[in-house]
Amino acid sequence: xxxxxxxxxxxxxxxxxxxxxxxxxxxxxxxxxxxxxxxxxxxxxxxxxxxxxxxxxxxxxxxxxxxxxxxxxxxxxxxxxxxxxxxxxxxxxxxxxxxxxxxxxxxxxxxxxxxxxxxxxxxxxxxxxxxxxxxxxxxxxxxxxxxxxxxxxxxxxxxxxxxxxxxxxxxxxxxxxxxxxxxxxxxxxxxxxxxxxxxxxxxxxxxxxxxxxxxxxxxxxxxxxxxxxxxxxxxxxxxxxxxxxxxxxxxxxxxxxxxxxxxxxxxxxxxxxxxxxxxxxxxxxxxxxxxxxxxxxxxxxxxxxxxxxxxxxxxxxxxxxxxx
Numbered sequence: 001x002x003x004x005x006x007x008x009x010x011x012x013x014x015x016x017x018x019x020x021x022x023x024x025x026x027x028x029x030x031x032x033x034x035x036x037x038x039x040x041x042x043x044x045x046x047x048x049x050x051x052x053x054x055x056x057x058x059x060x061x062x063x064x065x066x067x068x069x070x071x072x073x074x075x076x077x078x079x080x081x082x083x084x085x086x087x088x089x090x091x092x093x094x095x096x097x098x099x100x101x102x103x104x105x106x107x108x109x110x111x112x113x114x115x116x117x118x119x120x121x122x123x124x125x126x127x128x129x130x131x132x133x134x135x136x137x138x139x140x141x142x143x144x145x146x147x148x149x150x151x152x153x154x155x156x157x158x159x160x161x162x163x164x165x166x167x168x169x170x171x172x173x174x175x176x177x178x179x180x181x182x183x184x185x186x187x188x189x190x191x192x193x194x195x196x197x198x199x200x201x202x203x204x205x206x207x208x209x210x211x212x213x214x215x216x217x218x219x220x221x222x223x224x225x226x227x228x229x230x231x232x233x234x235x236x237x238x239x240x241x242x243x244x245x246x247x248x249x250x251x252x253x254x255x256x257x258x259x260x261x262x263x264x265x266x267x268x269x270x271x272x273x274x275x276x277x278x279x280x281x282x283x284x285x286x287x288x289x290x291x292x293x294x295x296x297x298x299x300x301x302x303x304x305x306x307x308x309x310x311x312x313x314x315x316x317x318x319x320x321x322x323x324x
C-alpha cells in the first residue's frame with residue numbers, strides 16, 4: 001500500500017487512512033486502526049477488495065473505541081498528545097434565562113407577571129454558576145448575564161414606577177371624590193347623581209331645570225332619582241351643607257392595571273352638633289377610572305355606586321375596649 005501511495009506522488013510517511021480515518025479519530029484509536037489496515041495488504045485495484053476494505057472500517061473503529069473506553073463525543077481524549085481536541089456545549093439554562101429576561105418586561109402590563117422576573121433571576125444565577133464550574137466546558141455566559149440584567153431592570157423599574165403611578169391615581173381620585181362632596185354641599189343633586197355614570201354617557205348638568213325635567217319624563221329615571229335622594233347619607237350631607245368639614249382619612253385600596261383603575265378611600269365628615277361639640281362619621285368612596293372602548297387616551301372617573309357610611313376597623317376595636 002505504501003508503494004501504491006508512492007506511485008500516486010504521496011510521501012512515504014502517509015497512508016490512505018490519513019485521509020479517511022484521521023478526521024474522525026485523531027488519536028490512538030486511529031493509529032491502531034491504520035496499523036491493522038496496513039497489515040492486510042495493499043489497496044489494490046479490485047473493486048470488491050476495496051468494498052470489503054471499507055466495510056471493515058466501521059466495525060474495527062467501533063471495537064477499538066470501545067476497547068479504549070473512549071467516545072467520539074467526549075470533550076477530551078485520555079492519553080492524548082498535543083493534538084487533543086475539545087468542544088464546549090451551550091448552556092440551556094443561559095438560553096432560558098435570556099428568554100425570561102425579555103419576557104420579564106411583561107410586568108409593565110400587570111404586576112401579576114412578576115413571577116417571570118423571579119424565575120429569570122433564579123435561572124440566570126444557576127446558569128452563571130454552572131458555566132463557571134464547567135471551566136470552559138459550557139458557553140452562554142453573555143446570555144445568562146443578559147437575562148439577569150433584563151429581569152432585574154424590569155423588576156426595579158416597576159418597583160419605582162408602580163408606586164409613583166398609584167400615587168398619581170390616588171391624587172386624581174381624591175379630586176374627583178371632593179367634587180361629589182362639593183356638589184351635595186351646594187345642593188347640586190344632578191351633578192352628584194351623574195357622577196355615578198361613566199363620563200362618556202354622562203349628560204350635561206349645567207342646566208339643572210332641563211335635567212330635572214328629563215328625569216320626571218322618564219319613569220325609570222324618576223324612580224332612580226327618588227331612591228337616590230332617599231339615601232340616608234345623601235340626605236345628611238344635603239342637610240349639613242357648608243357645616244360639614246370633609247377630611248381625607250386613609251386609602252383602603254389602589255388597584256391599577258388592565259382597563260380600569262380602582263381606588264377605595266375613607267373620608268371623615270365632621271360637623272358641630274346642637275351642643276357645639278364636633279361629631280364625626282366616615283364615608284367610604286369607591287372610584288373607577290376607565291376609558292371608552294377603542295379610546296385609551298380619554299380615561300375618566302365614575303363613582304362605583306352610592307358612597308356608604310362605615311366605621312373604620314381601628315375605631316371598632318377602640319369602642320370594644322372602652323365598653324369592656
